[in-house]
Amino acid sequence: MPVTSTREYKEVLVTHLSNGTPLSLPIHTIHGEKDGPVLGLSALVHGDEIIGAEILRRVYNRLKESELSGVVKLLPVSNPLAFENMTRNTPLDMNNLNRVFPGFEDGWVTEQVAHSMVENFLNEIDIYIDLHAGGTVPIVDYVYIQNDEELSRAFNFPVLFRPSYPYEGTTATYTVERGIPSVTVEVGGGPNFENDIERGVDGIFNCMRKLNMLPGEVVPPPEQTVMTEIQIIRPKHGGIMVPEFDFSSVGTVIEGNQVLARTYNPRTFEELEVIRTPFEKNLVILTRGLLNKVNPGDYGFMIGNTLTAEKS
Structure with missing residues (x-):
């Protein structure tokens, strides 16, 4: 057969x-x-x-x-x-x-x-x-x-x-x-x-x-934080965005009202926008960690409010 x-x-x-x-x-x-x-x-x-x-x-x-x-x-x-x-x-x-x-x-x-x-x-x-x-x-x-x-x-x-x-x-x-x-x-x-x-x-x-679809021990989760409040930050202006933090900031907490990035006009060099953290204790969930072009309305950052998060 x-x-x-x-x-x-x-x-x-x-x-x-x-x-x-x-x-x-x-x-x-x-x-x-x-x-x-x-x-x-x-x-x-x-x-x-x-x-x-x-x-x-x-x-x-x-x-x-x-x-x-x-x-x-x-x-x-x-x-x-x-x-x-x-x-x-x-x-x-x-x-x-x-x-x-x-x-x-x-x-x-x-x-x-x-x-x-x-x-x-x-x-x-x-x-x-x-x-x-x-x-x-x-x-x-x-x-x-x-x-x-x-x-x-x-x-x-x-x-x-x-x-x-x-x-x-x-x-x-x-x-x-x-x-x-x-x-x-x-x-x-x-x-x-x-x-x-x-x-x-x-x-x-x-x-x-x-799910018992594979043999072996289930690896237990690490300490996990459950976010209930995440703010999506979209740039209002396009241009060249210069971040203040690199990709290693993902998963870290930034305290206070700090600058995340600055966007400038590549033709005139005019600073068009300064993007800041929105909360007292800011968990970085999504970030742009490299200098790059940005369009108005792009995903810029996702920042979680750790003061309203669930700990486990």
């Missing part, structure tokens, strides 16, 4: 572009030798967050079917058009894929991608982990608490976020409404440090041990 492959790969057709090129979603499926749940792993919902694809590649290469209980489905490039252009939004319609779920079969191209992801991926899983990042310049480090706090904690990041008002139309909005345990991870970005990639891989494997 022929040997049945324990790994499958398929390209799910979404639509065709104007030049005839097919737009498709790449889905890998790994079948374990033992029974268990179906875990879905996705990345690049935002096209400039490439670290997630590398994390999933390493997970794919290191998983052993002989040790796996259940099934793992991997969708490494959830928004191919945005990835091609290294943009957060889909270039053809400028929609944000992570705000349009569950999508619409006959809608904008971004809505069609969301609909296909729902029908061919999200509807076929029992547990969900979605990987995000800071983008091409900033780096970020935290895990959302959605509907399974223990699983979010098992990712073993030091900072978690319990939002009062979650974003609507995200992948996790859809899975949570269906009762699927869901974890949204924000890790790395910018220079895509090796350490952040490996922390992402380790977090996924630890969650799989927590």
Whole structure:
């Protein structure tokens, strides 16, 4: 009898572009030798967050079917058009894929991608982990608490976020409404440090041990801080932004009203904006750690208020 492959790969057709090129979603499926749940792993919902694809590649290469209980489905490039252009939004319609779920079969191209992801991926899983990042310049480090706090904690990041008002139309909005345990991870970005990639891989494997999908002891989480108040700081003016702190400031506390960055006009050298910390004790969650161009309204910084945080 022929040997049945324990790994499958398929390209799910979404639509065709104007030049005839097919737009498709790449889905890998790994079948374990033992029974268990179906875990879905996705990345690049935002096209400039490439670290997630590398994390999933390493997970794919290191998983052993002989040790796996259940099934793992991997969708490494959830928004191919945005990835091609290294943009957060889909270039053809400028929609944000992570705000349009569950999508619409006959809608904008971004809505069609969301609909296909729902029908061919999200509807076929029992547990969900979605990987995000800071983008091409900033780096970020935290895990959302959605509907399974223990699983979010098992990712073993030091900072978690319990939002009062979650974003609507995200992948996790859809899975949570269906009762699927869901974890949204924000890790790395910018220079895509090796350490952040490996922390992402380790977090996924630890969650799989927590789910009894892999053998071995679950690594207990470190001391974790749960943020309930995070301020997103967007520059009002574009220009060249000069940060006062480098990437190593992520995860540290800055006390008092300090300068985070200054933005100047590259043509006149006029200082256009000074960005300061908003709280008395400021936990740096997302930052721009290198001199770079910035547009008005870009993600500049995410700062947590440690005075309102939960300790554990």
